[in-house]
Amino acid sequence: MNFSDQLRQEAAPIFDAIMEHPFVRGIANGDVPKEALIHYVKQDFEYLTTFCRIYGLAISKCENREDMIFFRDQISFVLNDEIHPHNNFCEVAGVSYEDLQKAALAPTAHHYTRHMLQAATTGSLGETLAALAPCPWTYWEIGRNLMNEINPTTDHPFYDWITFYGDKDVSLITETFKQKIDACAEAAGPAERSRMMEHFLISTQLEHQFWTMAFEQEKWPVPEGVLK
Numbered sequence: 001m002n003f004s005d006q007l008r009q010e011a012a013p014i015f016d017a018i019m020e021h022p023f024v025r026g027i028a029n030g031d032v033p034k035e036a037l038i039h040y041v042k043q044d045f046e047y048l049t050t051f052c053r054i055y056g057l058a059i060s061k062c063e064n065r066e067d068m069i070f071f072r073d074q075i076s077f078v079l080n081d082e083i084h085p086h087n088n089f090c091e092v093a094g095v096s097y098e099d100l101q102k103a104a105l106a107p108t109a110h111h112y113t114r115h116m117l118q119a120a121t122t123g124s125l126g127e128t129l130a131a132l133a134p135c136p137w138t139y140w141e142i143g144r145n146l147m148n149e150i151n152p153t154t155d156h157p158f159y160d161w162i163t164f165y166g167d168k169d170v171s172l173i174t175e176t177f178k179q180k181i182d183a184c185a186e187a188a189g190p191a192e193r194s195r196m197m198e199h200f201l202i203s204t205q206l207e208h209q210f211w212t213m214a215f216e217q218e219k220w221p222v223p224e225g226v227l228k
Ligand SMILES: Cc1ncc(C[n+]2csc(CCO)c2C)c(N)n1
Pocket: 044, 047, 048, 051, 074, 075, 077, 078, 082, 134, 135, 136, 137, 139, 140, 170, 173, 207, 210
């Protein structure tokens, strides 16, 4: 079995729980509380900024130009294309995107970005890829499953969001991540492969927790100063 298939198999209960998450069910039903959408976009804007920085760290580990081009293209995807699903949430919530930028990271977004940064600063390219992969992989599966389940029409409130992540672009990104992870895993020893597995499982758990963070509008226990 490919290493990427082993990752998916170990993470199966977490992927299943993400599909059942009330925020994701709310996207399917066209009914997510406005406050949850706003909290999500505020946190995700900051999360994606960090994601681009981590792609920069990944580029510094590449040994060939093909890998560099992939990460360069992903930076463009995050900066230019992921604006569309954010705009969809802002329109449904009735708020302006600009007003949601420059938020302090909530505990879970802080935890998740620091987990990926740690993998990218102290680990190999394989460890970095394993920590980043649940991001496109879980969203691709949510998009694909919702396309199959509800096949939304343009009058669905989250039509843009679902069709964006259920599209072949995100499928291709996920497939490329899997191929690169498999190539790294083949060259890695057991200790590195075990770290790749751990990074992948933790990031998948944090994908679930990110939905909960937004749904419950998670804050720091004492939201003071820059942490408000
Ligand atoms: C918490 C969180 N997880 C995943 C995504 C989706 N996503 C982010 S970057 C990317 C492409 C990778 O190059 C994809 C699919 C998100 N927006 N927020």
